[in-house]
Amino acid sequence: MRAAPIRRSFVQAVMEAWSGGAGLLLPVGFFSGTAMLVPFALGSAPDVLSDIGPGMLWLALALASLVTLERVFQADLHDGALDLWVQEPAAISLVALTKTLAHWSVSGLPLVLLTPLYGLMFQVPPETTLPAMAAFGLGGLTFFLWGGVAAALSASVARGGLLIALLALPLYLPTLIFGGLTVKTGFEDSAFLFLLASTLFALGVAPPAMGAALRLAAD
Amino acid sequence: MQGHGLGAVRGERILFSGLNFTLGAGELVALRGVNGAGKTTLLRQLAGLSQPQAGRVDRAGRHHWISHNNGLKAHETPRRHLMHWARVWGSSAGIDEVLTMLRLKRPADVPCSLLSAGQKRRTALGRLLLEVRPVWLLDEPFNALDAEGQAWLGTLMTDHCARGGAIVAALHAAAPITPVREFTL
Amino acid sequence: MGHMWSVLANPHRFLGFSRYAVPSAYSLGLILFAWSLYQALWRVPPDEFQGGDIMRGMFVHVPSAWLCMGLYLGLAVASFVWFIWRHELADVAARAIAPVGAAYTALCLATGSVWGKATWGTWWLWDDPRIMSVLVLFFLFLGYMALRAALETRQSAARAGAILAMIGAVNVPLIKFSVDIWASLHQGPSVIRAEGPALAAVYLHPLLIGFLGQGLLVSAMVLTLMRAEIFSQQADRLMARRLGGG
Numbered sequence: 040m041r042a043a044p045i046r047r048s049f050v051q052a053v054m055e056a057w058s059g060g061a062g063l064l065l066p067v068g069f070f071s072g073t074a075m076l077v078p079f080a081l082g083s084a085p086d087v088l089s090d091i092g093p094g095m096l097w098l099a100l101a102l103a104s105l106v107t108l109e110r111v112f113q114a115d116l117h118d119g120a121l122d123l124w125v126q127e128p129a130a131i132s133l134v135a136l137t138k139t140l141a142h143w144s145v146s147g148l149p150l151v152l153l154t155p156l157y158g159l160m161f162q163v164p165p166e167t168t169l170p171a172m173a174a175f176g177l178g179g180l181t182f183f184l185w186g187g188v189a190a191a192l193s194a195s196v197a198r199g200g201l202l203i204a205l206l207a208l209p210l211y212l213p214t215l216i217f218g219g220l221t222v223k224t225g226f227e228d229s230a231f232l233f234l235l236a237s238t239l240f241a242l243g244v245a246p247p248a249m250g251a252a253l254r255l256a257a258d
Numbered sequence: 259m260q261g262h263g264l265g266a267v268r269g270e271r272i273l274f275s276g277l278n279f280t281l282g283a284g285e286l287v288a289l290r291g292v293n294g295a296g297k298t299t300l301l302r303q304l305a306g307l308s309q310p311q312a313g314r315v316d317r318a319g320r321h322h323w324i325s326h327n328n329g330l331k332a333h334e335t336p337r338r339h340l341m342h343w344a345r346v347w348g349s350s351a352g353i354d355e356v357l358t359m360l361r362l363k364r365p366a367d368v369p370c371s372l373l374s375a376g377q378k379r380r381t382a383l384g385r386l387l388l389e390v391r392p393v394w395l396l397d398e399p400f401n402a403l404d405a406e407g408q409a410w411l412g413t414l415m416t417d418h419c420a421r422g423g424a425i426v427a428a429l430h431a432a433a434p435i436t437p438v439r440e441f442t443l
Numbered sequence: 444m445g446h447m448w449s450v451l452a453n454p455h456r457f458l459g460f461s462r463y464a465v466p467s468a469y470s471l472g473l474i475l476f477a478w479s480l481y482q483a484l485w486r487v488p489p490d491e492f493q494g495g496d497i498m499r500g501m502f503v504h505v506p507s508a509w510l511c512m513g514l515y516l517g518l519a520v521a522s523f524v525w526f527i528w529r530h531e532l533a534d535v536a537a538r539a540i541a542p543v544g545a546a547y548t549a550l551c552l553a554t555g556s557v558w559g560k561a562t563w564g565t566w567w568l569w570d571d572p573r574i575m576s577v578l579v580l581f582f583l584f585l586g587y588m589a590l591r592a593a594l595e596t597r598q599s600a601a602r603a604g605a606i607l608a609m610i611g612a613v614n615v616p617l618i619k620f621s622v623d624i625w626a627s628l629h630q631g632p633s634v635i636r637a638e639g640p641a642l643a644a645v646y647l648h649p650l651l652i653g654f655l656g657q658g659l660l661v662s663a664m665v666l667t668l669m670r671a672e673i674f675s676q677q678a679d680r681l682m683a684r685r686l687g688g689g
Contacts, residue, residue, distance in 0.1 A: 044346045051331065051342055058333035119327035119382075122307055126323060127346065188610055192603050196593040205589055206607065209582040210614050213621035220628075233624070237617060248610050255602045258308045268596060271683045311598075 044129040045137050052111075052141035059110070066103060066149045073099040074157055085162040092161030093171060093222045100150055100175060101211055104182040107146040108190035109200045111138060116194045116256050125257045132250030136242075139187040139249070140180075147179035170225040177238045178218035184245035185210040191252035213237050259304065259321075259393055259424070265312030266299045273299055274443060275312060281393065283422045284438075286415060288429040291443035297428040298326075298397055300443065304426060305395050321393035326401065328382035332371040336362045336381040339370065340388060349389045356387045361406075375402040383411065386418075394418060396427040400434070408434050454673050457532055461666045468663035475656030482649035497561035501646075504554040506654035508573065510661055511551050511580050514544035517665075518587070519612030522605035532669075534601040535676075537608065539668035541588045543661060548581035572626035576619050583611045597676075 077095045081087060112135075115121040124134050154172045158165065189206035193199035214237055220230035261279035265272070273296035281287060289297045302308040304315055305323045330339055340353050357366050360380045370378055379402045386394060394415075400408050412435040415425055419438070429437065483502035489495050518540045525533035555574060556566045568574060590607055594600040 041348060043348060047342055047346045051334075055331055055333055114331075117327065118331060119325050119329035120331055122305075122323060122325055123329045123343070125307060126305065188606075192590060192607055193593065195595070195599070199593070202586075202589055202593055205582070206586040209579045209586065209618070210610070212579060213614075213617045216621040216625045220624075230624075233621070237621075240617065244610065244613060248606055251606050252603065255599060255606070258302075258599065258602075267598070 041129070044127055045133055048124065048129075048134045049137045049141050052138040053145060055114070056107070056142050056145040063145070063149055066146045067153065069103055069106075070096070070099050070150050070153060070157075073102075074160060077161075088160075089162045089164070092157065092163060094219065096150065096154075096157060096175065097178070097215055097219060100147065100179050101182055101208070101215070103146050103150070104143075104179065104186040105200070105204050105207060107142050108139075108183065108186045109203055111142055111187070112191050112194040112253060112256065113199060115253075121194075121253060121257050125254060130250060131253055132246040135187065135191065135249035135253055136184075136246040139183050139245075143180055143183040147183055148176070150179065151176045167222060167225060170231065171222045173226070173231070174218040174221040174234060177234050178214045181214040181238045181241045182207075182211055184241040185214075188245050188248045188252065191249045191256065194253070194256040214241075259318065259426075260316045261300075261304060261310075261313065262316070263313035264300070264303055264310045264315070266296055266303065266308070267311045268299070277313070279304070279441070281424050281426060283392075283424055284419050286419045286425045286427070286435070286438045288427055288433075288437035288440050289443065290429070290431070290440055295443040297443055301325075301395050301397050301426065301428060317393075319392045321395050322386050322389075322391050323395050324382055324386070324399055325397045328378050329385075330370040330378055330381060332369065334370050335365075335367045336360075336370070336373070336377070336384070337366045339381055340384050343385055344388045347389050351388045356384050359387060360384050376404055376407060379403055380407060383414075386414070392423050394423065394425045394427075396425065398428050398430070400429070454532060454535075458670065458673060461670055465663050465666050465670070468659045468666065472656045472659030472663060475652050476660060477656075479649045479653030479656055483653070487645055487649060495561075497558060500554055500558050502649055502653045503657075504551065504558055505650060506657045507547055507551040507554060508577060509654060510657060511544065511548045511577055513658075514540055514547060514661065515580055515583065515612070515615065518544060518584075518608050522608035522612075525601060526605040526609065534605070535669050535672045536665065537604060538591065538601075538672060539665045541584055541591070543664050543668065545581065545584035545588060547661065548577055548584060551577050552581065570626050572619075572622045575622040575626070579618050579622075580615075583615075587611070 073095060074092075077091060078088060081091050112121070115124070125131055127134070151172050154175055155168050157163075158168045158171065163171070186203065186207045188210075189203045190199070192206060193202045196202055214234065217230050217234035217237060220228065221234050224230055259281040261277065264277040264279065265275040267273065277300070279300070289300065291297050299308060303310045305321065306315065306317070307323075334342065337353060337357065340356055343349075344351055344353065357363055360383065362377065362380055362384070365373060365377055370381065373381070379399075383399065396415075399411060399415075403411060415427070415435060419425060427433075427437075429435070479502055483499045487499070489498060518537055521533045521537035521540065524530055525537060552574065555577070559568055559571075559574075560566050587604055587607055591600040591604045594603055
């Protein structure tokens with residue numbers, strides 16, 4: 040199989056995400072805005088912040104995945120691009136995976152890169168920064184994969200946003216648990232391995248499900 | 259391309275059943291029928307987008323698919339759209355020549371969200387020129403085109419059939435082209 | 444078994460079979476359920492270790508927890524059968540199982556909550572892995588129903604529902620494992636393990652009979668909904684023919 044279709048679908052999706060969301064400004068603004076509200080909602084005592092901060096960022100990441108993915112496959116369905124992709128000999132599952140990765144790299148990856156900054160703001164001990172970045176990276180990727188399945192299933196639903204959340208959130212639970220533990224315990228603990236395993240599991244299972252759902256949406 | 263005993267159901271309503279369809283080289287078949295008769299559904303089954311509820315479709319070679327929503331992304335310009343699919347298909351067609359033929363030289367770098375319906379339709383039709391494929395499946399291809407565009411597309415379709423290609427198109431009776439055969443649903 | 448399945452996969456045969464199966468399952472289920480309730484409420488001695496008289500709720504709660512798992516398994520199997528072999532009846536079954544499953548998970552959470560209040564002193568405990576697993580099942584059932592309701596045609600609802608149910612089913616073990624890990628970190632020593640020592644036979648028999656009774660009632664409910672679905676499909680077809688659509 041040729042690599043060009045996969046490469047092109049990645050480029051197209053990144054450009055779509057970039058142009059639709061004012062580039063990196065939107066995700067960075069989203070995460071920073073969420074972070075800014077936390078001290079005002081929950082108190083600014085340093086020990087409270089370092090307890091609550093990572094959890095808030097997990098929620099922000101989960102919300103970012105849901106909000107971003109709502110439009111991804113729906114737009115493809117409405118502008119007719121989905122028809123063209125489904126007819127390609129390149130497996131639609133791979134194209135869907137590529138698109139999901141592209142949107143994660145625009146809307147999920149910024150949180151990973153900004154983690155040291157948020158760590159400072161939330162009085163998180165510096166030695167947990169690296170595990171936190173790894174956890175947000177893997178966890179965010181898993182959120183986007185399961186969110187992508189939910190989004191592909193509801194692509195033909197006119198106002199699919201709430202439906203996507205209802206379908207995807209139960210599937211986010213293991214990642215949230217293992218990811219939250221990884222931020223606390225670091226790489227030494229088995230939680231990181233479980234997080235890695237659940238990400239690999241999602242990488243294996245989610246793409247065929249997205250492919251089947253997109254074929255259905257195009258039908 | 260052949261369809262054997264095709265059937266389609268929407269909800270509980272049977273659109274068509276036991277439908278046999280043959281398309282030979284050089285043929286231009288016009289699909290006719292009232293709104294809701296299943297023209298688009300039949301085209302989508304021939305294209306492999308819809309699973310027939312009954313029967314099967316045999317295809318020889320690849321086809322081009324032009325639907326009423328053109329397949330353009332809002333952020334793409336006509337040039338980017340054509341370049342994108344040329345690269346996906348590994349086609350070496352000259353994008354500038356294609357844009358000239360489509361008379362899209364001037365708006366070639368304007369995002370599709372700002373183009374008129376006719377310009378969007380021309381951009382989508384440009385995909386037909388990127389790669390030679392024996393079968394074209396067109397859903398109301400003349401929609402949104404001006405008189406000059408309609409004449410150009412008519413010639414393009416006739417030429418394709420003259421070279422041994424085949425076309426199935428959902429067409430209004432007013433379309434400026436004479437089909438070889440009509441197929442009424 | 445294969446032969447029986449193919450016989451029942453025919454809607455007409457199914458209607459004929461279920462016409463007698465539904466009332467029998469309802470009556471037998473009610474009798475067994477009533478007997479187990481009678482045993483539970485008046486006959487068996489209260490177990491002080493399980494919180495005294497409140498443990499009598501176990502005879503409703505524990506079977507409902509087992510049935511929740513069973514119903515989701517049933518949904519996943521029916522979805523799989525439909526997805527691979529396109530047996531129409533499998534989709535009818537999947538569609539019928541979902542609301543019963545949602546109701547049963549809700550029942551399980553409610554009875555568990557009452558029991559929890561008596562034994563743990565709180566209505567709700569985020570650290571209990573069983574509560575969390577059933578809660579996730581509840582959301583999986585709700586999501587399945589919401590997705591089906593949102594899609595326009597019966598065919599697309601069936602396909603999307605099948606994909607979702609299978610994805611949910613492969614995730615359930617992972618979810619179960621993760622909430623177990625979560626609970627093992629949070630559970631304090633003061634929390635009473637609900638299993639306690641191995642169950643005495645005097646409790647086990649009413650429990651198993653009660654499970655059988657509730658299982659029969661659940662099957663009867665699912666079969667009833669399946670019959671209703673088949674009738675409504677037939678009605679839709681008649682209506683379409685009247686309107687001249689096919």
